[in-house]
Amino acid sequence: MFDVGKNSSYFNDESGTSLDNKAIIEKVARKCYLPANEVLLQNIKNNPDFKASFSISGVALEQFEKFAPEVIDSFKTLVDTGNIELLSETYYHSLASIYSEEEFVNQVILHRKKLRDLFGITPSVFRNTELIYSNKIAQMAEKMGYKGILAEGADHVLGWRSPTFVYKPIGIENIKLLLKHYRLSDDIAFRFSQQSWEGWPLTAPKFADWISSHNGNGDTINLFMDYETFGEHQWEDTGIFEFLKYLPGEILKNKDNNFVTPSELVDRYDAKAELDVPEYVSWADTERDLSAWISNDLQREALDTIYALGNEIIHIDDPVLLEDWRRLQTSDHFYYMCTKWWNDGDVHKYFSPYESPYEAFIAYMNVMHDMRLRLEEAKKKQEHGVALHRVKPLRFSEV
Amino acid sequence: MTSSKLPSVLMFGWEFPPFNSGGLGVACEGLSKALTSSGVDLTFVLPFKIPISVPWCRFVFANESTDLMAESQMRGLFSGYNSHSTYIKNNEVQDNGLPEVLSGDLIERVRAYSLKAGAIAKKNRHSVIHAHDWLTYPAGIEAKKVSGKPLVAHIHATEFDRSGENINKDIFNIELEGFRKADMVVAVSGRTRKKVIEKYGISPDKVKVVHNGIEFKNNFSSIEHNLERLKKIGNSVVLFVGRITMQKGPDYFVTMAEKVLQYEPKTFFVVSGSGDMEGQMIKMVASRGLSSKFIFCGFLRGEELNQVYKAADIFVMPSVSEPFGLVPLEAMISEVPVLVSKESGVSEVISTALKSHFWDTDDMADKVLSVLHHKKLRDHLSVNGREEVKTIHWKKAADSLISLYNSLDNAFSMFLFPSSSTAASTQVSRV
Numbered sequence: 001m002f003d004v005g006k007n008s009s010y011f012n013d014e015s016g017t018s019l020d021n022k023a024i025i026e027k028v029a030r031k032c033y034l035p036a037n038e039v040l041l042q043n044i045k046n047n048p049d050f051k052a053s054f055s056i057s058g059v060a061l062e063q064f065e066k067f068a069p070e071v072i073d074s075f076k077t078l079v080d081t082g083n084i085e086l087l088s089e090t091y092y093h094s095l096a097s098i099y100s101e102e103e104f105v106n107q108v109i110l111h112r113k114k115l116r117d118l119f120g121i122t123p124s125v126f127r128n129t130e131l132i133y134s135n136k137i138a139q140m141a142e143k144m145g146y147k148g149i150l151a152e153g154a155d156h157v158l159g160w161r162s163p164t165f166v167y168k169p170i171g172i173e174n175i176k177l178l179l180k181h182y183r184l185s186d187d188i189a190f191r192f193s194q195q196s197w198e199g200w201p202l203t204a205p206k207f208a209d210w211i212s213s214h215n216g217n218g219d220t221i222n223l224f225m226d227y228e229t230f231g232e233h234q235w236e237d238t239g240i241f242e243f244l245k246y247l248p249g250e251i252l253k254n255k256d257n258n259f260v261t262p263s264e265l266v267d268r269y270d271a272k273a274e275l276d277v278p279e280y281v282s283w284a285d286t287e288r289d290l291s292a293w294i295s296n297d298l299q300r301e302a303l304d305t306i307y308a309l310g311n312e313i314i315h316i317d318d319p320v321l322l323e324d325w326r327r328l329q330t331s332d333h334f335y336y337m338c339t340k341w342w343n344d345g346d347v348h349k350y351f352s353p354y355e356s357p358y359e360a361f362i363a364y365m366n367v368m369h370d371m372r373l374r375l376e377e378a379k380k381k382q383e384h385g386v387a388l389h390r391v392k393p394l395r396f397s398e399v
Numbered sequence: 400m401t402s403s404k405l406p407s408v409l410m411f412g413w414e415f416p417p418f419n420s421g422g423l424g425v426a427c428e429g430l431s432k433a434l435t436s437s438g439v440d441l442t443f444v445l446p447f448k449i450p451i452s453v454p455w456c457r458f459v460f461a462n463e464s465t466d467l468m469a470e471s472q473m474r475g476l477f478s479g480y481n482s483h484s485t486y487i488k489n490n491e492v493q494d495n496g497l498p499e500v501l502s503g504d505l506i507e508r509v510r511a512y513s514l515k516a517g518a519i520a521k522k523n524r525h526s527v528i529h530a531h532d533w534l535t536y537p538a539g540i541e542a543k544k545v546s547g548k549p550l551v552a553h554i555h556a557t558e559f560d561r562s563g564e565n566i567n568k569d570i571f572n573i574e575l576e577g578f579r580k581a582d583m584v585v586a587v588s589g590r591t592r593k594k595v596i597e598k599y600g601i602s603p604d605k606v607k608v609v610h611n612g613i614e615f616k617n618n619f620s621s622i623e624h625n626l627e628r629l630k631k632i633g634n635s636v637v638l639f640v641g642r643i644t645m646q647k648g649p650d651y652f653v654t655m656a657e658k659v660l661q662y663e664p665k666t667f668f669v670v671s672g673s674g675d676m677e678g679q680m681i682k683m684v685a686s687r688g689l690s691s692k693f694i695f696c697g698f699l700r701g702e703e704l705n706q707v708y709k710a711a712d713i714f715v716m717p718s719v720s721e722p723f724g725l726v727p728l729e730a731m732i733s734e735v736p737v738l739v740s741k742e743s744g745v746s747e748v749i750s751t752a753l754k755s756h757f758w759d760t761d762d763m764a765d766k767v768l769s770v771l772h773h774k775k776l777r778d779h780l781s782v783n784g785r786e787e788v789k790t791i792h793w794k795k796a797a798d799s800l801i802s803l804y805n806s807l808d809n810a811f812s813m814f815l816f817p818s819s820s821t822a823a824s825t826q827v828s829r830v
Contacts, residue, residue: 301773301775339750339751356753356754358776
């Protein structure tokens with residue numbers, strides 16, 4: 001609070017604590033990204049048919065460039081094998097898809113640029129922040145020209161249907177819907193090291209059997225998970241890297257199995273049926289809805305405030321202010337303010353750098369206050385003769 | 400298996416509402432009521448005869464000879480013990496003209512209490528002895544000598560909580576003996592448990608935590624009208640309730656207030672309570688030029704306090720040392736957002752609250768300002784805090800105590816009848 005109006009370096013903290021981005025990035029690079037990428041690279045060498053795909057936000061890529069460039073190099077090596085597909089998402093890992101279509105599109109374009117600059121590729125399948133999906137998001141993705149979009153295969157979306165087929169969103173012709181097989185995905189992501197789980201210990205042959213048991217009952221099994229499953233959520237001593245190492249070979253032992261990337265899947269299969277998803281779904285928490293980010297008044301207040309600021313900020317030629325405004329949209333800020341104390345509360349707590357949701361809200365709103373002051377300052381400058389022009393619109397065709 | 404049997408408890412206390420000076424009496428009332436409503440048979444022992452009766456348990460008075468005392472004398476008797484230095488100070492000026500056994504030094508009164516405990520233990524059937532704070536430990540130990548039943552020493556505040564490092568050695572030794580001779584020590588918070596282990600060298604296995612609770616009673620009072628007038632013209636109210644002593648951090652409250660006023664001049668700081676630092680606090684406020692922003696309303700309770708709660712936008716408890724701290728829970732019942740120090744035991748049990756270190760007055764001021772500025776935050780804390788405090792009830796504390804009593808009881812019978820008892824317990828658990 002006492003720095004409001006004086007210090008606008010919101011994102012830097014060299015304290016070595018959980019607010020220190022550098023320390024966090026170095027830690028996860030060491031524990032997860034570097035060793036996991038190495039395992040995948042070996043997997044491709046050992047099994048040339050092994051495929052995988054990544055959705056990496058622009059802010060994550062930026063942080064790696066800044067604090068752990070060797071992670072970028074290892075992703076480049078993987079992409080260069082031709083077995084890895086990169087997916088499109090919002091640069092800022094934001095909730096813009098819910099609040100502002102214009103801003104959403106801009107952030108998707110920024111992310112495309114980033115992928116082109118770093119990896120020289122242009123994505124054709126879209127994955128929204130935290131797998132947030134609805135009919136409306138599918139429409140926006142289709143409008144942007146994507147041929148596929150990922151979503152959570154939540155029970156309340158599928159009903160009696162199975163996530164093992166390719167679907168299409170209701171009323172849209174040119175985009176296909178790929179659904180997460182959440183049971184099998186979560187077996188790895190959440191239950192891998194849970195000793196009370198009947199599947200424990202999970203080995204590569206066992207999991208390959210589970211996969212093969214679906215043969216004849218579907219076209220695909222989509223395993224979508226947080227990459228930090230490998231080494232960060234499930235630590236190395238749980239055997240997660242060994243599991244990852246042996247899994248492709250075990251799966252490919254069955255000649256009916258193969259690996260495909262999302263765009264290959266879209267090209268290969270017709271949509272089995274239309275799915276109507278009027279309400280948002282996501283992969284977060286047990287509710288698999290938006291409640292991780294938007295379930296209490298504090299989160300709504302923070303989100304309303306940031307998007308209300310946007311109406312003015314995008315009309316002002318202040319790239320630094322604009323950049324800060326966009327970084328403040330990252331969904332994690334709102335995740336930390338969640339007050340669902342039950343079930344998932346502990347998960348929120350584990351990943352939060354703040355001691356409580358209230359600390360998160362207070363810190364965020366103090367920054368909002370400072371942003372407001374800077375905006376007023378910037379507006380004053382413009383009134384004093386600086387030419388007023390709208391920020392150059394980003395064009396999809398250019399990227 | 401453990402919950403199948405209900406213990407009968409001989410409980411030694413020192414004070415009981417309305418004859419109480421503070422939290423100890425309130426806790427004894429809440430606990431005894433919840434224990435008996437869970438089916439525990441309870442005899443509550445007090446050192447002196449007072450005109451008191453409650454529907455849930457019977458009282459036994461160690462000293463029957465002191466009836467017909469004036470209420471003021473009784474209050475003096477139960478004035479309890481706030482800290483070593485204040486006690487000495489009070490005793491110098493106090494001469495309440497009571498019979499010798501009562502008027503003596505507090506430690507003598509504690510000893511006198513213990514002399515009667517053996518006879519009481521013999522007369523009243525019980526399976527567990529439970530003693531609250533050092534004032535009753537000698538009595539608990541004597542009772543155990545007679546009946547041989549397990550002793551639980553409940554610790555609401557250690558000598559270090561009351562007196563900082565400047566402790567009374569005699570009292571420390573009484574506490575130490577109580578902890579050592581008890582079969583189990585029950586602490587009101589994790590931080591108090593830590594103190595018992597670290598400062599008294601008691602084995603961690605023996606020290607359990609049972610957090611206090613509070614009885615939820617809606618605050619239907621109307622807002623205090625002077626404060627209401629201030630609020631109507633756009634002022635906010637920040638509230639302090641508690642004894643004005645070093646442990647409660649009144650000086651940190653003043654420093655925080657000064658910082659808040661720089662950003663939010665339309666704020667009033669209301670202080671309810673009295674204590675040995677009251678003069679010092681008033682002087683501190685004056686010397687910083689904040690007198691027009693502070694309202695000292697003395698010690699309030701009941702309806703008056705409820706009306707002040709109704710006016711508060713935020714309640715702050717900057718305690719330096721607080722074994723538990725019930726007051727924030729009262730504020731939460733009254734839908735007041737609370738900011739408590741991380742050094743308080745109550746901070747272990749509440750989530751819908753703001754927390755700061757008592758010394759971090761910047762952080763405290765930041766949080767107070769945030770609540771004053773963001774209606775959504777204030778409303779969230781107010782509504783959800785009220786819901787949360789409903790879950791912090793004495794029944795929860797009583798249930799934990801009952802299972803602790805039973806674990807002691809089992810350990811005792813295992814010791815006395817090792818084979819039969821194990822055989823019985825395996826059978827029961829199989830059913």
